[in-house]
Structure formats: C-alpha cells, structure tokens
Amino acid sequence: MTVPADVVADLSEDELIASFLPLLPRGGRTLVPNGDDAAVVAAPDGRFCVSTDVLVAGHHFRLDWSSGADVGWRAAMQNLSDIAGMGAEPTAMVVALVLPPATPVAWLHDFCRGMGEACAPLGVGVDGGDLSAGEQLVVAVTVHGDLGGRAPVLRSGARPGDVVAHSGRLGRSAAGYALLASGRRGGADEELITDFLRPRPALAAGPAAARAGASAMMDVSDGLLRDGRRLARASGVVLELGPLEETVPGAVAQVADAAARLGVEPVDWLLSGGEDHGMLATFPAGTTLPDGFVALGRVSAPTAELPAGTVTVAGAVPDVTPGWDHFRP
Amino acid sequence: MTVPADVVADLSEDELIASFLPLLPRGGRTLVPNGDDAAVVAAPDGRFCVSTDVLVAGHHFRLDWSSGADVGWRAAMQNLSDIAGMGAEPTAMVVALVLPPATPVAWLHDFCRGMGEACAPLGVGVDGGDLSAGEQLVVAVTVHGDLGGRAPVLRSGARPGDVVAHSGRLGRSAAGYALLASGRRGGADEELITDFLRPRPALAAGPAAARAGASAMMDVSDGLLRDGRRLARASGVVLELGPLEETVPGAVAQVADAAARLGVEPVDWLLSGGEDHGMLATFPAGTTLPDGFVALGRVSAPTAELPAGTVTVAGAVPDVTPGWDHFRP
Incomplete structure (x- = not known):
C-alpha cells in the first residue's frame, strides 16, 4: 500500500479493494477473477452448488475474542462446510463486507489472510466481493461447489x-x-x-x-x-x-x-x-x-x-x- | 402463516423462513431449490458468472423512502445488472439478510415480494439465503448468470x-x-x-x-x-x-x-x-x-x-x- 491508512474511512473504496486483492487466493476453477462486473467460474459437469451464510459481529463472533484472520477463517469454513454437506467439492466464493468506518485497515487485511488460509489449500478462489460502510461489521459469504457428476445428497x-x-x-x-x-x-x-x-x-x-x-x-x-x-x-x-x-x-x-x-x-x-x-x-x-x-x-x-x-x-x-x-x- | 407475529423477533428462524419461502420464485435453471445445505443450479455451458452486492439501510436505501418491496426490487435489480454487464443472462440468486429484531414481519414479506417481482419475469430463482439478527438492516445478494456459450465481455x-x-x-x-x-x-x-x-x-x-x-x-x-x-x-x-x-x-x-x-x-x-x-x-x-x-x-x-x-x-x-x-x- 502506498497510502498510509489506519482505518478504512481513510481510503476510498477503490483504494481499499486494491490494498487487499493481492491477499485473496485465485481458485483453480476461476476463469475470470475479481475486477469485472462478475467473476466467471468453471462448472464442468454443467451444474453448480451455491450456499450463502452471513456472520454479524456480536452475534456470530466477538471482535475481542476473534482476530480478523479468525473471522475470515470462520466465514470461509462454515460456508465450505455447506458445500461438503451436499457431497460436493468447493470451488469459489464471493464475499460482501459491511465495515464500520473505524475498522482498522490491518483488521481487514488480516481477515483476507484468514479467508486465504482456509481457501487456498483447497484450490478455492475468493473471486468477487463488495464493500460498504455500516454501523456493524457484517460478513456475507456465498460459496460454490462442484458435484463431480454425482447426484447431490439431500x-x-x-x-x-x-x-x-x-x-x-x-x-x-x-x-x-x-x-x-x-x-x-x-x-x-x-x-x-x-x-x-x-x-x-x-x-x-x-x-x-x-x-x-x-x-x-x-x-x-x-x-x-x-x-x-x-x-x-x-x-x-x-x-x-x-x-x-x-x-x-x-x-x-x-x-x-x-x-x-x-x-x-x-x-x-x-x-x-x-x-x-x-x-x-x-x-x-x-x-x-x-x-x-x-x-x-x-x-x-x-x-x-x-x-x-x-x-x-x-x-x-x-x-x-x-x-x-x-x-x- | 399460522403464528401471529408483528416483528421478526416473535418468530424462530425456521418459522420466519417457512413464512416467506412461498413468496420467492423458483428459477428455470434451479435443480435443487431452497431447503438443503446448498441449492443446485444448471450451468449448461460449463461456466457460471457470479457477482455479489450488499445494501445497507441508511447507506443504499432509506426505510422512510423505500418500501420493503422497493428494497427487494433494488437489491435484485442492481445484482441482475452486473450479470448483464458481462453479456450474460441471469439465472439464480441467493440472499443473506441481517434484520434488526424489531423489523416488521410484513416488511420482510414485502421485501420478498419485491425480489420476486424483479426475478420471476426473468425466470430467475431466489434459491437460497441466510438470516441473522443485527443492529442494522443489511441485504447481501449474490447473483449468477449464464453466458450461453459466449465469451464474457470484460x-x-x-x-x-x-x-x-x-x-x-x-x-x-x-x-x-x-x-x-x-x-x-x-x-x-x-x-x-x-x-x-x-x-x-x-x-x-x-x-x-x-x-x-x-x-x-x-x-x-x-x-x-x-x-x-x-x-x-x-x-x-x-x-x-x-x-x-x-x-x-x-x-x-x-x-x-x-x-x-x-x-x-x-x-x-x-x-x-x-x-x-x-x-x-x-x-x-x-x-x-x-x-x-x-x-x-x-x-x-x-x-x-x-x-x-x-x-x-x-x-x-x-x-x-x-x-x-x-x-x-
């Protein structure tokens, strides 16, 4: 980062995104990564699984207990688990974040590293996202999976x-x-x-x-x-x-x-x-x-x-x- | 609904979901709808587009200006537009909602109707979601699209x-x-x-x-x-x-x-x-x-x-x- 910044309100949305994009893994199934109106992901058997889970500070995690990396890890893992629950392998996720303006930029970067630690070993990409300011920290993850030709297990x-x-x-x-x-x-x-x-x-x-x-x-x-x-x-x-x-x-x-x-x-x-x-x-x-x-x-x-x-x-x-x-x- | 309820805090998460699921459209590409760990959506050309957008009350909409249906419509449309921006046709979306406990159940149902009004004419399903309580109303939508065999327009x-x-x-x-x-x-x-x-x-x-x-x-x-x-x-x-x-x-x-x-x-x-x-x-x-x-x-x-x-x-x-x-x- 070339812009010295302590909290997210010190940066524009574009600057913030540019600062953390390198921390997010690109997946093995990613055809078009972050940076366009949408990502494009391979779905070789002609279907994809999709699930979404939202985490709210004070409800799903406590900022005094969990580091940014812990929250990123948890957000990723509880979504990845929904894909496994269908009998599928995870391929890609997107993340929407609502951040209070006083959120430290370091927390956000730590969050991205935690998501990466969960996703990268599985070849899962973090392929898109959205950011907004808000009063309460909210993480909404949507994850996708590949059934490998099998029927989903319901x-x-x-x-x-x-x-x-x-x-x-x-x-x-x-x-x-x-x-x-x-x-x-x-x-x-x-x-x-x-x-x-x-x-x-x-x-x-x-x-x-x-x-x-x-x-x-x-x-x-x-x-x-x-x-x-x-x-x-x-x-x-x-x-x-x-x-x-x-x-x-x-x-x-x-x-x-x-x-x-x-x-x-x-x-x-x-x-x-x-x-x-x-x-x-x-x-x-x-x-x-x-x-x-x-x-x-x-x-x-x-x-x-x-x-x-x-x-x-x-x-x-x-x-x-x-x-x-x-x-x- | 069999349970009389004014605000979302009067209902359990399962009761709330059961009350609004019938209001959400099932899409033409939906293979496994709401109700399992993940939905399954067809991706006939072996790829899918995916984009996510988050709306926060007081930032992206004002509850005194917009009805629940307006917010649902807007959340759907601004996501659908990202799929069009790739040159693709929208197929399915999932929605994560953070609701203050005092949110009227009628507002939530109105929101679902607004999403349905936007999605149903296009054959787009609202195929999954997640709910949480929180301090501020947040809507995070993830939308998917089909390129119909074409290259994405970047x-x-x-x-x-x-x-x-x-x-x-x-x-x-x-x-x-x-x-x-x-x-x-x-x-x-x-x-x-x-x-x-x-x-x-x-x-x-x-x-x-x-x-x-x-x-x-x-x-x-x-x-x-x-x-x-x-x-x-x-x-x-x-x-x-x-x-x-x-x-x-x-x-x-x-x-x-x-x-x-x-x-x-x-x-x-x-x-x-x-x-x-x-x-x-x-x-x-x-x-x-x-x-x-x-x-x-x-x-x-x-x-x-x-x-x-x-x-x-x-x-x-x-x-x-x-x-x-x-x-x-």
Missing part, C-alpha cells in the same frame, strides 16, 4: 432402516465457547478454544459419503439435535441415536474435563453445540461407512408417539436446548 | 478506435434521489422518483451487446464518469465522449425541469449519478450498434496529457464529483 433421502452416521468433531466448539464465555482458559482447554475460533469442518467427509452412497446428509452447524431434526423432518422419518457415551466415547471424553469445571453435562455440548461442522449422514443398511464416519444410530418410520422430525437419544427425546437460534436467544 | 477489452456506446437510463436515478432529498415531489417528478426507487437496468442490452461483438462492457452503477474511468483504466485507454446534449439530448431533456428547480446542471446528473444501471460498452468501429445503444464517443490511446483511465467530455476532463463512494462521502 436432507430428504433418509429411509427407515438406514444407518445414521457422523464424521468430524462434536461438542468441541460449544466447549470452547463456554470456556471463553466463563473466562476460564489455559492448559488443555486451549485446543477447545482454538476449535471454536477456528472450526475445522469435515470437508472431505462430504464427497466421501456421497461416493459411498449416502442417502441423506447435512453439515451440523446448529447442533446435532437441531440439525438432526431438520434432516428427519425433510425425510419424513425419526432418527434413533444410541447413547453418545457408547457411540462416540472419545468425543465425550475430550470435553469431559472442561464440562466438569463448568458444571455442564458433556453430552449436552455434543447434542446442542453447533459450529463444529461435522457431516451428519444416513447410509443404506450394510453400507461400509467411509473413513471417519461413526454410526450413531438408525432411521425409523414415524409413529403416533414419535412423529417425523423426532430425534431420540438412548430411547428418549432429549430434554436439551436444541441449539442456536438467531432470533430466539 | 472491462479490459476496449481498443483505440472503438465506439463508446450506452444503453439505458442516465441521470434519472440521481434526479429522483435529489428530488426526494429536497422534499420536492409531485407532477412529472414522480416518474424520476420511481426510477430512483425502482431502478430498471438495461438487462437485455448486455447479452445483445455481447452478440454484436462488444469489445468491453460494464453496468453503470456508480456514474458514467466513475465507471467510465474504471473501464478506461482496465483497458489502458482514454474514453473521449461528445457533449451529452448532442449524444443523448432526450436524457438531458428528461431531467432538465427537475434540475432547473433544484439549481443543478442536468448534465452533472448524467455524468455522476449512479444506479440507473445502463450498459456502457465499446464496439469495434463500424459495428452496427444493437437496438437501444447510442454512441457517446470513441476510444483513444493514452497520451502524456491524457493517461489511461481518463474520460473526457466535449474535449475536457469534466470538473464533476465523480460519483458515489461508500467510504468517502
């Missing part, structure tokens, strides 16, 4: 008799959040906090599940219970999960110490904690589960007592707050 | 000797904005105000220009002068425009009365006013301009006096504020 394909399985982390992000909120940090807990600040979705698990014949899938962004109910409702089925202490004992053990310190049931974090972005999928009985997937239970037909959309755990409907809702805290 | 292709041409409105949105800001409404001015509140981009002109062999193109969102400079800079050329009173006398005449009442030079609105979303294109000399395009001048090589990126009008570099900048008012 939420609606689960059938009675299927196996319910999961790949990725469970409860770690919720634990990290609770630790930060409580002010208790240090020692072994740092890894949980890092998992909250820098989520690592099970991106490879999505296409792997599709190739293995998954009947339904979604990424777990709002908690196993809440997202499981969405999948069950879309499929018109019930998900009957076994006790998590038996199916994913390692995940329970990893958060047990932190849970004990905070007086929380560790299983509650696994059931209601969002933002770990694992893949929840169902497979026809007898399918060899892809690497990383663990069977959690089975799909059953709805009944008068257990209507479609129900998730049971160890035979009961859990009495746990079912995850994050942006409009009902 | 900003960088203008060559000395090319004709500079424009299709669509010029200065009308700026006039409407100035009239609203001045509090003077009524009579003939209502049409100008409507053109500000409900911009009508030259969407068909984009693909028509591409088919006619346009060498460069962009949509005029930030003013003829500012966007002309961007095209000239990207192409490494100078745009020499004739007097607008001679090239587009009708456009000057249409805003002359309002300009006189407000004590403004009408040509200044044509040069610096954005958001009319006409198409600015260059064509090799001798090209028969497509219907609707009017020649404004010609492309010349840069010189020591007139470096690349310069726009002249009637032989001079205009002394006019060169249009909207979000970070420098």
Whole structure:
C-alpha cells in the first residue's frame, strides 16, 4: 500500500479493494477473477452448488475474542462446510463486507489472510466481493461447489432402516465457547478454544459419503439435535441415536474435563453445540461407512408417539436446548 | 402463516423462513431449490458468472423512502445488472439478510415480494439465503448468470478506435434521489422518483451487446464518469465522449425541469449519478450498434496529457464529483 491508512474511512473504496486483492487466493476453477462486473467460474459437469451464510459481529463472533484472520477463517469454513454437506467439492466464493468506518485497515487485511488460509489449500478462489460502510461489521459469504457428476445428497433421502452416521468433531466448539464465555482458559482447554475460533469442518467427509452412497446428509452447524431434526423432518422419518457415551466415547471424553469445571453435562455440548461442522449422514443398511464416519444410530418410520422430525437419544427425546437460534436467544 | 407475529423477533428462524419461502420464485435453471445445505443450479455451458452486492439501510436505501418491496426490487435489480454487464443472462440468486429484531414481519414479506417481482419475469430463482439478527438492516445478494456459450465481455477489452456506446437510463436515478432529498415531489417528478426507487437496468442490452461483438462492457452503477474511468483504466485507454446534449439530448431533456428547480446542471446528473444501471460498452468501429445503444464517443490511446483511465467530455476532463463512494462521502 502506498497510502498510509489506519482505518478504512481513510481510503476510498477503490483504494481499499486494491490494498487487499493481492491477499485473496485465485481458485483453480476461476476463469475470470475479481475486477469485472462478475467473476466467471468453471462448472464442468454443467451444474453448480451455491450456499450463502452471513456472520454479524456480536452475534456470530466477538471482535475481542476473534482476530480478523479468525473471522475470515470462520466465514470461509462454515460456508465450505455447506458445500461438503451436499457431497460436493468447493470451488469459489464471493464475499460482501459491511465495515464500520473505524475498522482498522490491518483488521481487514488480516481477515483476507484468514479467508486465504482456509481457501487456498483447497484450490478455492475468493473471486468477487463488495464493500460498504455500516454501523456493524457484517460478513456475507456465498460459496460454490462442484458435484463431480454425482447426484447431490439431500436432507430428504433418509429411509427407515438406514444407518445414521457422523464424521468430524462434536461438542468441541460449544466447549470452547463456554470456556471463553466463563473466562476460564489455559492448559488443555486451549485446543477447545482454538476449535471454536477456528472450526475445522469435515470437508472431505462430504464427497466421501456421497461416493459411498449416502442417502441423506447435512453439515451440523446448529447442533446435532437441531440439525438432526431438520434432516428427519425433510425425510419424513425419526432418527434413533444410541447413547453418545457408547457411540462416540472419545468425543465425550475430550470435553469431559472442561464440562466438569463448568458444571455442564458433556453430552449436552455434543447434542446442542453447533459450529463444529461435522457431516451428519444416513447410509443404506450394510453400507461400509467411509473413513471417519461413526454410526450413531438408525432411521425409523414415524409413529403416533414419535412423529417425523423426532430425534431420540438412548430411547428418549432429549430434554436439551436444541441449539442456536438467531432470533430466539 | 399460522403464528401471529408483528416483528421478526416473535418468530424462530425456521418459522420466519417457512413464512416467506412461498413468496420467492423458483428459477428455470434451479435443480435443487431452497431447503438443503446448498441449492443446485444448471450451468449448461460449463461456466457460471457470479457477482455479489450488499445494501445497507441508511447507506443504499432509506426505510422512510423505500418500501420493503422497493428494497427487494433494488437489491435484485442492481445484482441482475452486473450479470448483464458481462453479456450474460441471469439465472439464480441467493440472499443473506441481517434484520434488526424489531423489523416488521410484513416488511420482510414485502421485501420478498419485491425480489420476486424483479426475478420471476426473468425466470430467475431466489434459491437460497441466510438470516441473522443485527443492529442494522443489511441485504447481501449474490447473483449468477449464464453466458450461453459466449465469451464474457470484460472491462479490459476496449481498443483505440472503438465506439463508446450506452444503453439505458442516465441521470434519472440521481434526479429522483435529489428530488426526494429536497422534499420536492409531485407532477412529472414522480416518474424520476420511481426510477430512483425502482431502478430498471438495461438487462437485455448486455447479452445483445455481447452478440454484436462488444469489445468491453460494464453496468453503470456508480456514474458514467466513475465507471467510465474504471473501464478506461482496465483497458489502458482514454474514453473521449461528445457533449451529452448532442449524444443523448432526450436524457438531458428528461431531467432538465427537475434540475432547473433544484439549481443543478442536468448534465452533472448524467455524468455522476449512479444506479440507473445502463450498459456502457465499446464496439469495434463500424459495428452496427444493437437496438437501444447510442454512441457517446470513441476510444483513444493514452497520451502524456491524457493517461489511461481518463474520460473526457466535449474535449475536457469534466470538473464533476465523480460519483458515489461508500467510504468517502
């Protein structure tokens, strides 16, 4: 940058864009990059997946907890995870940013580096964007993916008799959040906090599940219970999960110490904690589960007592707050 | 809706989404609509265009001037225009919304109807979205387009000797904005105000220009002068425009009365006013301009006096504020 500038209001929109464009990765599928009215991206099988997710400062992240790079990483990863949830590979994203005028230019550059750290290793380009001033920092990412000729794996394909399985982390992000909120940090807990600040979705698990014949899938962004109910409702089925202490004992053990310190049931974090972005999928009985997937239970037909959309755990409907809702805290 | 609700905070995110989904159009290219982790859209020529634009209440629209439907229309149209600016046809969009908790549910539904009014006649789907609570209303739209096998028309292709041409409105949105800001409404001015509140981009002109062999193109969102400079800079050329009173006398005449009442030079609105979303294109000399395009001048090589990126009008570099900048008012 040739213009010395501390905050974004010191620069024009064109100067700002010129200052951070070199920090953004160009993807392997990018045909026309940033700089025109639109980018052009290859879609070799004649289709593309598209999903959008918005993050608002104070709602989805706290500027005193997350660095700019953390926010960029998170914004990228939670979007990339939606592509994996379809069984697709991510190809390109665009980013709209609303920045308070006092936002440090260094924060913006750090944000771009965080997006790049998430996208570049995957060959995903950050191929377009828009900037506006505003009162509150908002990041809106739209991500695209390629199905590689496969059918998309929808939420609606689960059938009675299927196996319910999961790949990725469970409860770690919720634990990290609770630790930060409580002010208790240090020692072994740092890894949980890092998992909250820098989520690592099970991106490879999505296409792997599709190739293995998954009947339904979604990424777990709002908690196993809440997202499981969405999948069950879309499929018109019930998900009957076994006790998590038996199916994913390692995940329970990893958060047990932190849970004990905070007086929380560790299983509650696994059931209601969002933002770990694992893949929840169902497979026809007898399918060899892809690497990383663990069977959690089975799909059953709805009944008068257990209507479609129900998730049971160890035979009961859990009495746990079912995850994050942006409009009902 | 079965849930009586006045403001969005009365509903859960799932309830809100269920209440407005039926108001959004499904597009002709939509393979998997709303409801999964991602939508799937057809890209028959193996590529797609993508662009994103963000609108912030108080910056891009005023809630006391624009209805929800006006905001939805504007958000859709200014995005659709970016697709036309590449010479492509729009196919699908996704929308991320940040809503203050006190936003009336009726406003949100009105917004969806406005988006639908803009998109449905074009066969464009609103195929995905995300919602969050926040302090300030923000609309982030990402739009996709199909090039129909043609090369995209970039900003960088203008060559000395090319004709500079424009299709669509010029200065009308700026006039409407100035009239609203001045509090003077009524009579003939209502049409100008409507053109500000409900911009009508030259969407068909984009693909028509591409088919006619346009060498460069962009949509005029930030003013003829500012966007002309961007095209000239990207192409490494100078745009020499004739007097607008001679090239587009009708456009000057249409805003002359309002300009006189407000004590403004009408040509200044044509040069610096954005958001009319006409198409600015260059064509090799001798090209028969497509219907609707009017020649404004010609492309010349840069010189020591007139470096690349310069726009002249009637032989001079205009002394006019060169249009909207979000970070420098």
